[in-house]
Amino acid sequence: MLSKKEKQLIREIWERLTPVAEDIGADALLRMFASYPGTKTYFSHLDIGPGSAHLSSHGKKIVLAIAEGAKDISQLTVTLAPLQTLHAYQLRIDPTNFKLLSHCLLVTLACFMGEGFTPEAHAAIDKFLSAFAAVLAEKYR
Amino acid sequence: MVEWTDFERATIQDIFSRIDKDVVGPAALSRCLIVYPWTQRYFGSFGNLYNAAAITSNPKVAAHGKVVLSGLELAVKNMDDIKQTYADLSVLHSEKLHVDPDNFKLLADCLTIVVAAQMGPGFTCDVQAAFQKFLAVVVSSLRRQYH
Numbered sequence: 001m002l003s004k005k006e007k008q009l010i011r012e013i014w015e016r017l018t019p020v021a022e023d024i025g026a027d028a029l030l031r032m033f034a035s036y037p038g039t040k041t042y043f044s045h046l047d048i049g050p051g052s053a054h055l056s057s058h059g060k061k062i063v064l065a066i067a068e069g070a071k072d073i074s075q076l077t078v079t080l081a082p083l084q085t086l087h088a089y090q091l092r093i094d095p096t097n098f099k100l101l102s103h104c105l106l107v108t109l110a111c112f113m114g115e116g117f118t119p120e121a122h123a124a125i126d127k128f129l130s131a132f133a134a135v136l137a138e139k140y141r
Numbered sequence: 142m143v144e145w146t147d148f149e150r151a152t153i154q155d156i157f158s159r160i161d162k163d164v165v166g167p168a169a170l171s172r173c174l175i176v177y178p179w180t181q182r183y184f185g186s187f188g189n190l191y192n193a194a195a196i197t198s199n200p201k202v203a204a205h206g207k208v209v210l211s212g213l214e215l216a217v218k219n220m221d222d223i224k225q226t227y228a229d230l231s232v233l234h235s236e237k238l239h240v241d242p243d244n245f246k247l248l249a250d251c252l253t254i255v256v257a258a259q260m261g262p263g264f265t266c267d268v269q270a271a272f273q274k275f276l277a278v279v280v281s282s283l284r285r286q287y288h
Contacts, residue, residue: 027266034266035273103250110257111264119175120193122254126176 002131006124007073013109013121014070017063024108025059031104039097062101069132076135088139095140098133105129143278145220152271157217160259166210167203169252171196177247183240209248216279224282231286242284249276 002010017024030050033040046054069079077084087093106126110117145153174181175193184190187201196202212230219226234240253272257264264272 031266031269034270106250106254107257107264107269110254111261114258114261117254117258118193119172119197122172123176123193 002073002124002127006120006127009121009124010070010073010128013125014067017109018067021063021067022056022060024105024112025061025063026055027059027111028101028105028108029055029059029062031107032101035104036097036100039100042091042093042097066105066129066132070128073128073131076131077138080132080135084136084139087136092140095133095137098136099130102126102129102133142221143223148267149271149274150220152268153217153220153275156256156260156268156272157214160256162210162214163207165206165252165255165259166208167206169248169255170206170209171199171202172251172255173248174202176251177244180244180247183238183244213252213279216275216282220275223278224285227279227282228286231283234283235287242280242287245280245283249273249280252276 029048033043033048040048043058046052046058048055048058065080065083069076072079106122106129109125110122113121174184174190174196181190184202184205187199187205189195189199190202215226216223234242253269253276256272257269260268
């Protein structure tokens with residue numbers, strides 16, 4: 001459950017992340033690959049070494065999609081409809097991996113924002129990312 | 142027995158020598174109580190946990206955060222046998238405190254975030270992986286004596 005205040009906080013934070021989407025996204029992905037090597041299996045077709053162009057562009061895609069969802073959280077199911085289809089029928093990423101990436105995004109934000117990543121911001125974003133992941137997996141079965 | 146690489150050993154010792162333990166312990170525990178409010182069920186005697194501000198300024202939370210961190214330091218000093226080092230603590234959490242062991246991971250995640258915020262860019266992905274491996278061993282050792 002997200003309060004109005006939390007939705008606003010989430011919107012503001014992701015707006016600030018949009019210009020650095022590449023860096024944030026690549027950082028989170030790298031953290032995920034290092035801590036959870038099983039996640040690399042979904043990227044055998046890409047070069048996911050640090051600094052790679054694939055990593056940056058893929059990281060950017062993910063962060064921008066989340067930022068888009070953050071603009072109007074009540075409309076997540078509508079905003080994510082195409083991505084739901086993509087993940088359910090093509091990518092078929094096991095949804096437990098969404099939790100892993102979410103956690104690594106939180107760590108990236110903590111490193112990036114330091115003290116600014118307050119417990120309130122952490123709670124709000126954690127809840128938002130859980131909701132985002134749940135909607136993303138809706139068409140799986 | 143857990144195999145630690147030289148990098149992992151050095152990283153864990155380094156992190157614990159850098160962090161301000163009196164800040165990190167309380168910050169991690171209060172963050173856990175704020176981000177995962179159901180964990181408050183174990184702290185009924187701590188008084189006011191009504192909102193984030195109350196939790197962050199609660200002296201019992203702060204004191205207990207320091208206790209938790211000293212518990213972790215025990216593991217840092219005994220990295221080659223955390224399982225045995227934590228046997229009594231595991232029994233305590235299971236038999237006396239009745240803590241659902243799933244909660245250990247929640248606190249571990251909050252600790253990771255607090256350390257990340259403190260260390261900033263120094264908390265690289267390899268450092269994070271080593272730290273999370275250490276916490277996973279700690280959590281697994283704490284779960285060990287549950288039956």
